[in-house]
Amino acid sequence: MKKEILIPLLIFVLSVAFIIISFMVFVTKGKRYYFIKQKLKLGGLILTLSAIFNTNTISAKSDMVKCYKKVASNYMTLSYDYNKGYIEYSISKAIPLKGSIQDVTIDEFSFRIVKKDTNEVILFDNIVSSDGKMDKYTEQFEIVLKDIKEGEYTIQLFRFKKENQTDSNYNRTYPLKVIK
Secondary structure, eight states, X not given: OOHHHHHHHHHHHHHXXXXXXXXXXXXXXXXXXXXXXXXXXXXXXXXXXXXXXXXXXXXXXXXXXXXXXXXXXXEEEEOOOTTTTSEEEETTTOOOEEEXXXXXXXXXXXXXEEETTXXXXXXXXXXXXXXXXXXXXXXEEEEOOOSOOSEEEXXXXXXXXXXXXXXXXXXXXXXXXXXX
16 A cells, blocks of 8 residues: 555554544543553554654645745845835946845846946856855845946846856846935
8 A cells, every 4th residue: 555545544543543542531431540641652653654744755745835835946036115116226326236146056147237218238257155155044245336326227137257147047026226
């Protein structure tokens, strides 16, 4: 008999026995320690088998529903004010854009800035982590904008070097508004 059927069937049979023993404890008003002892043993066995069935590879399926969503590998984000809906960069302040990469499994990332109305590439470069090495689960990085003029742009983030960028293989985009 298959394990996928045997363990649930065994749990069902033990549950029926548990109900019968529980009824006997009720009838004897808890004065017969034999029934209480058997009820505890069966309850522990049912819990153990349930845990084994739910945590091993017998019941593990790739489409199984989980309690949480795993962050995608090499997930890149930039910090910005979500209420505005875009990243605002001030030329006079010249503060670098800050971002992070979660679940880092590769070490080659890049970005490019594209003029919104003409789709002209204004700036592109590789992303380097703040400490210079992509060796942690979460890495922080900064993008320094050089020689950029006022206007509306799009920042595109890529999971590879700047030499491999194309118009359609970016991983993430953010609207960018450059002000004085």
